[in-house]
Amino acid sequence: MRPEDFADEPPGDVEMIDGIFAFSPDPLPPELEPTHDLGTEIGDAMYALGQLSDLDTWLDSPEVILSPLVHREAVDSSNIETTTRLTLSDLYRREAGEEPGRTETERADITEAQNYVEAITAGIRALRTGADLDRELLCRLHEILLQGARGEAKNPGELRDDLVGIDEPGTPLSDARFVPAPPASVPYALRGLLQYVRSGPTYAPLVDLALIHYQFETIHPFQDGNGRLGRLLVMLVLYEWDLLPGPYLYPSSYFNVNRDAYLDRLLAVSRDGAWTEWVVFFLRAISEQGHEAYTVARKLLALRDRYWDQYQGQGTVIREVLDFVIEHPYLTEPQAVAALDRSQPAINQAIHRLWDDGVLRETTGQQRHRRYEAPAVLEIVEPYNP
Incomplete structure (x- = not known):
C-alpha cells in the first residue's frame, strides 16, 4: 500500500508502522451529499425490507422460512472467500450426518459455512434476550465462526495484535493492496464504531448500515474472519434497529456475485472518499437480495400450503x-x-x-x-x- 494511491484528504490517516503503511479510518459519520438517485435507492431498499418484515406478521412458524434463508447466507458468505464452490446441498448433507467434500479444504469450507449458521443463530438469540451489540458479543461470534475452520489458529475471539494485509493469499504485507488500521488503534476504533451502532442511525438507517459495514471492514479488528463477521454484523444491526424481525436477508449473495466491485467500492472509500458510490452499491445489494429472499419465502410457503392441502385430515x-x-x-x-x-x-x-x-x-x-x-x-x- 502506497500513500500516493490516496487522495490528498482521504477519510482517514495513512501512517507508517514498522516500515509498512497502514490506514486508520476517521470516526463515523462522514458528510454525505443527498442526491435524488440516493433517495431512490434508499426507497427501493426500504420497500424490499418492508416486504420481508410483513412475512413475519402472518407466519405461524417463521423458522420454517428462516432456516433456508440463513443457510443461503452462510453458503454465500463462505463462497466470497473460499477457493471451493460450496452449495446448500453440501451444508444440508453435513447436517444430516454425511461427510461431503472430496478434500480436506472442501470439508473445512463446509465447516465454515456450518459455523456461520450457528453464529447467526447465536447472535440473533443474544440480541433477542437483551444482550448488547458490543465487543464481547462480536468476539464470541468470531470464535464460533472460526472453530474448526479456516483461521482457527489465528486467535479466535481476540482482537489482532499485528498488521494484516488485504490482497491475494501469499502476497507480502509490503505489497498488499490495502493494510487496515494498526493494531494499537483497533480497540479504540472498534469501540467508537459500536457506540455509533448503539446510538442509532444519523442518516437513513440503511445508509448508516452501509457506513458501519465499511468501517468494520476497514478497521479489520481480527486477524482473520473479518469478512464473515462483517457481513454477519449487517444482519445483527438490521435486527437491532428493528428493520427486520429476524435474519430474513442474505446480502452476501449480491456481494459474492459482484465480488470485485464489492472490494473495489470499499477500497475507493478509503483512497478517494467515494462514499456515495459505496452506499449506492450497498443499497442495491439490500434491495436485490430483499426481493429475492421474499420470492424464495413465498415459493416455500406456497409449497408448504400445497403439501398441507394434500395431507389435510x-x-x-x-x-x-x-x-x-x-x-x-x-x-x-x-x-x-x-x-x-x-x-x-x-x-x-x-x-x-x-x-x-x-x-x-x-x-x-x-x-x-x-x-x-x-x-x-x-x-x-x-x-x-x-
Whole structure:
C-alpha cells in the first residue's frame, strides 16, 4: 500500500508502522451529499425490507422460512472467500450426518459455512434476550465462526495484535493492496464504531448500515474472519434497529456475485472518499437480495400450503414432518425424531408416506441409516443447482 494511491484528504490517516503503511479510518459519520438517485435507492431498499418484515406478521412458524434463508447466507458468505464452490446441498448433507467434500479444504469450507449458521443463530438469540451489540458479543461470534475452520489458529475471539494485509493469499504485507488500521488503534476504533451502532442511525438507517459495514471492514479488528463477521454484523444491526424481525436477508449473495466491485467500492472509500458510490452499491445489494429472499419465502410457503392441502385430515405428525422437511431438505429419521419430539414409529410412518408419494427421495439405497432429500424444496432454495 502506497500513500500516493490516496487522495490528498482521504477519510482517514495513512501512517507508517514498522516500515509498512497502514490506514486508520476517521470516526463515523462522514458528510454525505443527498442526491435524488440516493433517495431512490434508499426507497427501493426500504420497500424490499418492508416486504420481508410483513412475512413475519402472518407466519405461524417463521423458522420454517428462516432456516433456508440463513443457510443461503452462510453458503454465500463462505463462497466470497473460499477457493471451493460450496452449495446448500453440501451444508444440508453435513447436517444430516454425511461427510461431503472430496478434500480436506472442501470439508473445512463446509465447516465454515456450518459455523456461520450457528453464529447467526447465536447472535440473533443474544440480541433477542437483551444482550448488547458490543465487543464481547462480536468476539464470541468470531470464535464460533472460526472453530474448526479456516483461521482457527489465528486467535479466535481476540482482537489482532499485528498488521494484516488485504490482497491475494501469499502476497507480502509490503505489497498488499490495502493494510487496515494498526493494531494499537483497533480497540479504540472498534469501540467508537459500536457506540455509533448503539446510538442509532444519523442518516437513513440503511445508509448508516452501509457506513458501519465499511468501517468494520476497514478497521479489520481480527486477524482473520473479518469478512464473515462483517457481513454477519449487517444482519445483527438490521435486527437491532428493528428493520427486520429476524435474519430474513442474505446480502452476501449480491456481494459474492459482484465480488470485485464489492472490494473495489470499499477500497475507493478509503483512497478517494467515494462514499456515495459505496452506499449506492450497498443499497442495491439490500434491495436485490430483499426481493429475492421474499420470492424464495413465498415459493416455500406456497409449497408448504400445497403439501398441507394434500395431507389435510391426516394428522398433525405428517404436517410437522412436512415443516421439518422445508427447514431441512436433507434429513434422517433420527434428526426428525429429535427435533419434533414425536415417537419413532410415528415419524417413520410419516417419512415413508412422503417417500411413497415422491415428496422425499431416499439417497443411500440402504435398508438402514437411510437419508432423504426433498427435491421440490431444493429446487427453490438451492441457487447453484446445475
